[in-house]
Amino acid sequence: MKEDRKYITAAKALMQTQKVNWEQCKNGYTTLASVKTKVFQFNNFSIKVQFNPGRMISTSAKVDEQSINDRKCFLCKENLPQEQQSVDYKDDFLILVNPFPIFPEHFTLPSIHHTKQNIENSFFVFLYFCRDLNPDFSVFYNGPKCGASAPDHLHFQAGTKYFMPIDLEYEQLKKKFGEELIKIKSLHVFAIDDGFRKMISFEGNSTPEIEEAFQIFYSSFKKITGQDEEPMMNIIGSYQNKKWRVIIFLRKKHRPDAFFEEDQEKRILLSPAAVDIGGVCITPREKDFETITKEKLKEIFTEVFFDESFFLRFKKKLQSDLELYYYS
Numbered sequence: 354m355k356e357d358r359k360y361i362t363a364a365k366a367l368m369q370t371q372k373v374n375w376e377q378c379k380n381g382y383t384t385l386a387s388v389k390t391k392v393f394q395f396n397n398f399s400i401k402v403q404f405n406p407g408r409m410i411s412t413s414a415k416v417d418e419q420s421i422n423d424r425k426c427f428l429c430k431e432n433l434p435q436e437q438q439s440v441d442y443k444d445d446f447l448i449l450v451n452p453f454p455i456f457p458e459h460f461t462l463p464s465i466h467h468t469k470q471n472i473e474n475s476f477f478v479f480l481y482f483c484r485d486l487n488p489d490f491s492v493f494y495n496g497p498k499c500g501a502s503a504p505d506h507l508h509f510q511a512g513t514k515y516f517m518p519i520d521l522e523y524e525q526l527k528k529k530f531g532e533e534l535i536k537i538k539s540l541h542v543f544a545i546d547d548g549f550r551k552m553i554s555f556e557g558n559s560t561p562e563i564e565e566a567f568q569i570f571y572s573s574f575k576k577i578t579g580q581d582e583e584p585m586m587n588i589i590g591s592y593q594n595k596k597w598r599v600i601i602f603l604r605k606k607h608r609p610d611a612f613f614e615e616d617q618e619k620r621i622l623l624s625p626a627a628v629d630i631g632g633v634c635i636t637p638r639e640k641d642f643e644t645i646t647k648e649k650l651k652e653i654f655t656e657v658f659f660d661e662s663f664f665l666r667f668k669k670k671l672q673s674d675l676e677l678y679y680y681s
């Protein structure tokens with residue numbers, strides 16, 4: 354049992370130390386304690402909005418190739434702030450305290466190598482993080498084109514579990530809106546559309562089984578979207594009762610038009626990534642926090658997700674690809 358909590362204990366100790374010996378980190382968590390939050394209740398789920406000025410840099414990060422090439426990578430070990438310490442995770446990842454937190458405890462989990470953000474070859478590490486940070490944290494991934502502020506450096510993040518509403522609401526969303534695409538050995542694959550979000554989820558107790566199904570999903574999604582690069586997705590994962598739960602959000606678009614609106618009155622600085630979609634929308638500007646409505650949220654989510662007809666088509670394709678793989 355002691356071994357199981359090894360990384361959690363180390364991460365929590367790191368958090369305590371860094372809040373004391375790193376000014377920027379201390380300020381980040383002190384500010385977080387006083388951020389304003391409001392909750393919008395929808396029929397079967399809730400969406401929180403958090404006014405968090407500390408997230409301005411991340412929300413408005415320029416992620417085009419030129420901007421990325423022009424800056425020093427902030428996840429490479431040699432460029433970390435002098436005060437930043439780390440915990441080694443297995444052979445080639447680190448656990449770092451995020452000094453611009455959204456969660457009461459917020460970690461960044463970068464590779465020690467400067468290698469592109471990519472889930473196809475790193476999904477198994479994501480599963481390991483879910484297991485090793487259970488039950489305290491949920492782990493998440495933002496694709497290079499839909500939320501990662503360092504698309505050039507492979508990384509995941511972890512945050513306090515149950516802080517994102519989806520952590521708790523997933524079961525009821527699955528019951529109400531889910532369809533089981535396949536059940537084989539310990540593995541279940543579901544497709545869920547709650548009217549806001551289009552999701553594919555994997556549940557199971559075996560890493561090779563989930564990994565295998567994920568690769569089938571990845572290739573189906575890539576084919577149907579006709580992309581050469583990684584199709585857009587955000588992923589939230591956790592581990593409980595010796596079982597993984599991985600929710601994949603299918604994205605059509607990174608930032609909504611309102612983000613780029615020239616008219617300051619109409620502009621909304623909300624750049625949806627895993628946490629926002631998991632039910633904690635971050636607005637670094639107070640004006641956006643004050644004026645955002647349920648309708649506006651719905652509009653933004655609708656804009657950045659695939660539509661219903663695409664999802665129906667994709668569900669069918671994925672189901673038939675899974676059946677072909679497992680039954681033929």
Ligand SMILES: [Zn+2]
Pocket residue numbers: 426427428429466467468505506
């Ligand atoms: Zn780097």
